[in-house]
Amino acid sequence: xxxxxxxxxxxxxxxxSEIRELLKISQQPEIISFAGGLPSxxxxxxxxxxxxxxxxxxxxxEKALQYGPTEGLMELREIFAEYLKKDGITxxxxxxxxxVGSQEALDLTAKVFINKGDVVICGLPxxxxxxxxxxxxxxRLEGIPLDNDGMAVSLxxxxxxxxxxxxxxxxxxxxxxxxxxxxxxxxxxxxxKHLVEIAQKYHLIIVEDDPYSKLRxxxxxxxxxxxxxxxxLYLTTFSKxxxxxxxxxxxxxxxxxxxxxVIAKQSTDLCGPVLPQLISYHFxxxxxxxxxxxLITKMYKRKKDIMMETMEQYFPPGIEWTHPxxxxxxxxxxxxxxxxxxxxxxxxKEKVAYVHGAAFYVDGSGTNTMRLNFSNPSDxxxxxxxxxxxxxxxxxxx
Amino acid sequence: xxxxxxxxxxxxxxxxSEIRELLKISQQPEIISFAGGLPSxxxxxxxxxxxxxxxxxxxxxEKALQYGPTEGLMELREIFAEYLKKDGITxxxxxxxxxVGSQEALDLTAKVFINKGDVVICGLPxxxxxxxxxxxxxxRLEGIPLDNDGMAVSLxxxxxxxxxxxxxxxxxxxxxxxxxxxxxxxxxxxxxKHLVEIAQKYHLIIVEDDPYSKLRxxxxxxxxxxxxxxxxLYLTTFSKxxxxxxxxxxxxxxxxxxxxxVIAKQSTDLCGPVLPQLISYHFxxxxxxxxxxxLITKMYKRKKDIMMETMEQYFPPGIEWTHPxxxxxxxxxxxxxxxxxxxxxxxxKEKVAYVHGAAFYVDGSGTNTMRLNFSNPSDxxxxxxxxxxxxxxxxxxx
Numbered sequence: 188x189x190x191x192x193x194x195x196x197x198x199x200x201x202x203x204s205e206i207r208e209l210l211k212i213s214q215q216p217e218i219i220s221f222a223g224g225l226p227s228x229x230x231x232x233x234x235x236x237x238x239x240x241x242x243x244x245x246x247x248x249e250k251a252l253q254y255g256p257t258e259g260l261m262e263l264r265e266i267f268a269e270y271l272k273k274d275g276i277t278x279x280x281x282x283x284x285x286x287v288g289s290q291e292a293l294d295l296t297a298k299v300f301i302n303k304g305d306v307v308i309c310g311l312p313x314x315x316x317x318x319x320x321x322x323x324x325x326x327r328l329e330g331i332p333l334d335n336d337g338m339a340v341s342l343x344x345x346x347x348x349x350x351x352x353x354x355x356x357x358x359x360x361x362x363x364x365x366x367x368x369x370x371x372x373x374x375x376x377x378x379x380k381h382l383v384e385i386a387q388k389y390h391l392i393i394v395e396d397d398p399y400s401k402l403r404x405x406x407x408x409x410x411x412x413x414x415x416x417x418x419x420l421y422l423t424t425f426s427k428x429x430x431x432x433x434x435x436x437x438x439x440x441x442x443x444x445x446x447x448x449v450i451a452k453q454s455t456d457l458c459g460p461v462l463p464q465l466i467s468y469h470f471x472x473x474x475x476x477x478x479x480x481x482l483i484t485k486m487y488k489r490k491k492d493i494m495m496e497t498m499e500q501y502f503p504p505g506i507e508w509t510h511p512x513x514x515x516x517x518x519x520x521x522x523x524x525x526x527x528x529x530x531x532x533x534x535x536k537e538k539v540a541y542v543h544g545a546a547f548y549v550d551g552s553g554t555n556t557m558r559l560n561f562s563n564p565s566d567x568x569x570x571x572x573x574x575x576x577x578x579x580x581x582x583x584x585x
Numbered sequence: 586x587x588x589x590x591x592x593x594x595x596x597x598x599x600x601x602s603e604i605r606e607l608l609k610i611s612q613q614p615e616i617i618s619f620a621g622g623l624p625s626x627x628x629x630x631x632x633x634x635x636x637x638x639x640x641x642x643x644x645x646x647e648k649a650l651q652y653g654p655t656e657g658l659m660e661l662r663e664i665f666a667e668y669l670k671k672d673g674i675t676x677x678x679x680x681x682x683x684x685v686g687s688q689e690a691l692d693l694t695a696k697v698f699i700n701k702g703d704v705v706i707c708g709l710p711x712x713x714x715x716x717x718x719x720x721x722x723x724x725r726l727e728g729i730p731l732d733n734d735g736m737a738v739s740l741x742x743x744x745x746x747x748x749x750x751x752x753x754x755x756x757x758x759x760x761x762x763x764x765x766x767x768x769x770x771x772x773x774x775x776x777x778k779h780l781v782e783i784a785q786k787y788h789l790i791i792v793e794d795d796p797y798s799k800l801r802x803x804x805x806x807x808x809x810x811x812x813x814x815x816x817x818l819y820l821t822t823f824s825k826x827x828x829x830x831x832x833x834x835x836x837x838x839x840x841x842x843x844x845x846x847v848i849a850k851q852s853t854d855l856c857g858p859v860l861p862q863l864i865s866y867h868f869x870x871x872x873x874x875x876x877x878x879x880l881i882t883k884m885y886k887r888k889k890d891i892m893m894e895t896m897e898q899y900f901p902p903g904i905e906w907t908h909p910x911x912x913x914x915x916x917x918x919x920x921x922x923x924x925x926x927x928x929x930x931x932x933x934k935e936k937v938a939y940v941h942g943a944a945f946y947v948d949g950s951g952t953n954t955m956r957l958n959f960s961n962p963s964d965x966x967x968x969x970x971x972x973x974x975x976x977x978x979x980x981x982x983x
Contacts, residue, residue: 252828319852430650432859454717460858461830
């Protein structure tokens with residue numbers, strides 16, 4: 188059968204996520220991979236999960252196996268709304284939707300807000316999963332450059348005016364303000380406030396994607412954008428502080444938007460997995476979250492330090508990288524003469540992998556950049572992998 | 586914020602699934618509900634799941650908690666492809682995609698095949714979740730009537746010609762051939778073959794949704810449509826034979842279509858829940874599936890018999906219903922004078938619930954029909970609930 192004649196427009200233009208394809212290559216055991224976005228397996232609270240899971244299957248087994256509500260389990264929505272108070276976010280269960288990872292939240296916001304051609308503003312660079320979700324719905328993605336304080340919000344208003352002048356419909360600002368993926372930078376407090384003002388003035392919805400803010404190992408916490416404006420859709424996840432395999436994430440937003448997202452979720456997957464939601468509920472209820480996070484941040488700080496020190500020692504001059512205060516990534520800028528996508532083949536020969544930066548740029552720039560993950564590889568592998576990478580870079584500088 | 590101005594076209598036309606809304610009402614404990622599509626909690630193999638889960642978390646905990654591949658776990662895809670041989674379906678892991686329930690499979694097929702306005706042919710009536718997935722992507726749904734042998738395939742070709750003549754682009758036939766939801770009927774063997782011929786002739790993809798064929802308690806098994814044509818996309822699920830809360834379902838299709846669905850899944854939710862996939866894998870590997878299914882079908886046959894006998898005894902004359910040989914539903918046709926949506930309020934007063942039939946008709950007909958689920962209520966409640974429903978019907982006949 189000639190399926191090409193049957194595929195939708197969007198399917199014909201679909202591209203496999205470059206990260207997912209790279210991950211497959213870099214999963215070969217002899218390769219040291221900085222390419223993934225995986226938490227350290229040592230960060231999983233396995234003993235606690237074993238205990239909680241056993242209790243659930245003994246006392247609440249039927250519930251764990253039956254269909255759950257599309258919105259997510261009521262007890263999880265309630266306790267998570269309560270938990271958010273510590274972060275200055277006011278919410279009730281009606282403001283909370285449980286999603287299958289934040290990726291599903293991105294897909295649902297795309298479905299609910301975006302018509303073909305509508306503009307979504309994002310960072311330059313920006314998270315590939317976000318780019319792909321909005322691209323899949325045929326939005327027009329417009330990138331605003333980042334610097335060390337995150338998105339250059341000062342450039343935003345002029346760009347919005349220009350796009351409006353050219354007849355585009357603007358809908359959304361998609362932003363990862365804290366320990367940005369891929370750049371690792373944090374949007375400053377001033378810019379957070381300014382961003383909210385602009386979104387209000389131009390009637391745009393802000394999608395604040397926040398998987399990493401709990402993974403701060405240095406510096407002072409900033410309040411989420413959501414705390415400045417209740418209209419913000421706040422996305423967060425248990426993937427980085429409990430388990431990504433559970434696929435338990437949250438959207439926090441205005442009731443009426445949550446209701447629309449719930450309807451979209453009904454036809455997307457009916458409901459999320461129930462047992463992982465119950466485990467997540469008990470993980471919060473039994474006060475494990477705030478006890479467990481410092482174990483992760485201590486580990487990730489150590490890994491980040493090893494990466495920074497090894498880069499300092501072995502990388503040739505003329506290379507810049509971010510020194511993240513949290514999260515899982517450092518962002519490396521090489522001289523313009525190097526194309527990291529081309530260099531990747533050479534890196535594979537030396538059994539080291541990264542994600543080339545251009546994958547994160549909606550305008551195709553960033554060809555001399557790359558993203559390095561420090562959360563997943565072991566300490567020894569970080570050191571050895573950076574040495575290999577240094578060698579590859581030196582060879583490609585010639 | 587005025588979100589109405591920001592919502593997408595599809596969001597503005599979104600309707601909450603009537604079943605999901607009804608389920609909420611009918612979950613009040615004093616109501617006997619025939620409205621849901623839930624398996625019996627007694628059908629869950631809890632002891633086996635407890636044992637398997639404990640072993641996974643002890644021996645393979647890190648894998649269970651980490652991200653999994655978008656395609657689904659390799660060992661699950663492989664063993665499921667092997668398992669399908671018993672049903673006459675030839676597949677390798679490359680033909681198998683694991684989805685978050687069959688609902689996600691429907692959403693992904695919509696994304697990959699349907700442009701706005703493309704025609705999807707479905708049964709009249711047809712499963713609401715399928716209708717909603719294809720409606721959400723703004724397809725044009727065309728219904729073909731059913732009789733006791735399933736979709737009236739003889740009407741199909743003329744309808745296709747007419748739609749093509751009127752300039753419509755036809756893409757897909759969506760069908761639940763075995764123990765159809767909602768009607769409970771089975772598409773005959775002749776019609777299965779005829780359907781494949783028509784799909785080939787007019788270059789349409791068949792989406793064969795098969796959640797129920799394993800739940801046959803009477804009569805002779807029929808081969809799936811997939812066995813007649815390898816181009817068919819075959820959807821099945823562990824929701825009805827293991828656990829719906831696990832959200833583990835499968836699409837079996839041509840490699841190249843699976844690859845497109847995988848790309849669509851990357852931006853939809855990145856990957857499905859891993860622990861439930863591992864449990865499902867061991868459930869097949871340890872030969873529990875074929876041992877467990879007869880326990881379910883025995884239970885459902887008993888429940889079906891109770892429902893049939895009680896309807897026979899208490900329903901007034903002039904009412905027809907299907908006598909299913911498997912699955913979870915019977916379909917009731919009342920005199921034309923009764924609108925089951927209106928009667929529903931009266932039923933609630935008597936503490937009994939069903940789904941009114943019109944919800945399953947893409948053309949708004951079927952107002953005198955309703956769907957009754959017999960898998961979920963206890964034996965006693967089926968009897969008592971049908972008595973209540975008989976009373977409601979009699980009152981509304983006057």
